[in-house]
Amino acid sequence: DAMVIQNPRYQVTQFGKPVTLSCSQTLNHNVMYWYQQKSSQAPKLLFHYYDKDFNNEADTPDNFQSRRPNTSFCFLDIRSPGLGDAAMYLCATRAGRLAGADTQYFGPGTRLTVL
Amino acid sequence: GDSVTQMEGPVTLSEEAFLTINCTYTATGYPSLFWYVQYPGEGLQLLLKATKADDKGSNKGFEATYRKETTSFHLEKGSVQVSDSAVYFCASRGGTSYGKLTFGQGTILTVHP
Numbered sequence: 367d368a369m370v371i372q373n374p375r376y377q378v379t380q381f382g383k384p385v386t387l388s389c390s391q392t393l394n395h396n397v398m399y400w401y402q403q404k405s406s407q408a409p410k411l412l413f414h415y416y417d418k419d420f421n422n423e424a425d426t427p428d429n430f431q432s433r434r435p436n437t438s439f440c441f442l443d444i445r446s447p448g449l450g451d452a453a454m455y456l457c458a459t460r461a462g463r464l465a466g467a468d469t470q471y472f473g474p475g476t477r478l479t480v481l
Numbered sequence: 482g483d484s485v486t487q488m489e490g491p492v493t494l495s496e497e498a499f500l501t502i503n504c505t506y507t508a509t510g511y512p513s514l515f516w517y518v519q520y521p522g523e524g525l526q527l528l529l530k531a532t533k534a535d536d537k538g539s540n541k542g543f544e545a546t547y548r549k550e551t552t553s554f555h556l557e558k559g560s561v562q563v564s565d566s567a568v569y570f571c572a573s574r575g576g577t578s579y580g581k582l583t584f585g586q587g588t589i590l591t592v593h594p
Contacts, residue, residue: 372524397580408570408584409525456524460580468513468532468574470582472524 369393370473372457378479379447387442387476389457396462398440399470400432403454415440416462444478452480483508487571487585494592500558502588504545504571507552512573514538514547514554515582519568528556528569561592 371390379385389398397416401409413422415434429451431443444451454477458470488503506512513532517525529538534549543558554571571585 370524406587406589408586411581414581458525462580468580469515469527469530470580472517472526475522475524477522 370457370459370471372455372473372476374476375474376477376479378481379444380481381449382446385444385447385478387444387455387478389440389442389473390438391457391459391471392438393459393461393471394437395459395471396437397460398434399458399460400430400440400442401456401458402451403456403475405453409456412442447478447480449480452478454478483512483573483575483583485571485573485583485585487569487588490587491589491591494561494590496563496592496594497560498592500556500561500565500590502556502569502571502590504554504556504585505552506554506571506573506583508573508575508583510575511549512575514545515572515574516543516545516554516556517570517572519570519587521567525570561590563592563594566590566592 373388399414400412403409412426429445433441454475456475457473460470485506515530516528518528519525529540531538531547537546545554545556568587568589570587572582
């Protein structure tokens with residue numbers, strides 16, 4: 367009964383080789399978020415979708431892009447990964463419109479290694 | 482802007498000891514407050530939350546009370562277990578429409594048998 371699913375759990379890519387991380391949800395939530403978490407740090411919000419509306423954080427590098435083809439799926443594309451992009455990438459969802467819908471539900475994360 | 486400050490870690494305790502992890506926040510208005518727990522190699526799991534002043538969130542023996550007068554949301558547990566070893570994040574959610582969370586820096590808790 368997993369609610370927020372991320373694939374793969376571990377991803378290895380080469381410096382400069384594009385990579386896509388996947389997130390899906392069974393909660394039918396309006397809002398989906400992508401976070402980057404480096405070792406021993408708090409998660410850092412990269413961007414989010416409210417339905418189809420995309421919202422980028424001001425300090426998110428252009429190297430990071432996202433797609434949300436439907437309610438259930440959201441993808442994180444890293445166009446040219448650098449060594450500094452090695453991190454855990456967390457997807458989260460939130461209901462959005464429901465009363466009291468202030469809780470974000472996180473997936474298990476994808477650990478990205480850049481060689 | 483909003484900010485969350487947690488006590489410095491790491492925290493090391495013996496099993497059955499009392500736990501307190503301090504958390505204070507600054508925010509405009511009245512944010513919702515959360516504690517998330519992250520086990521090694523995993524994502525964040527919601528531990529408890531409170532949405533207004535004097536609310537107490539509780540789950541799995543953990544408690545935290547939303548104190549508006551001291552802008553605090555300290556996490557407590559009366560008797561920790563080895564399985565509680567994890568990283569704990571305090572977070573606030575302000576009134577923005579997209580519900581952005583502001584996280585504290587995280588506190589590593591290690592519980593020894």
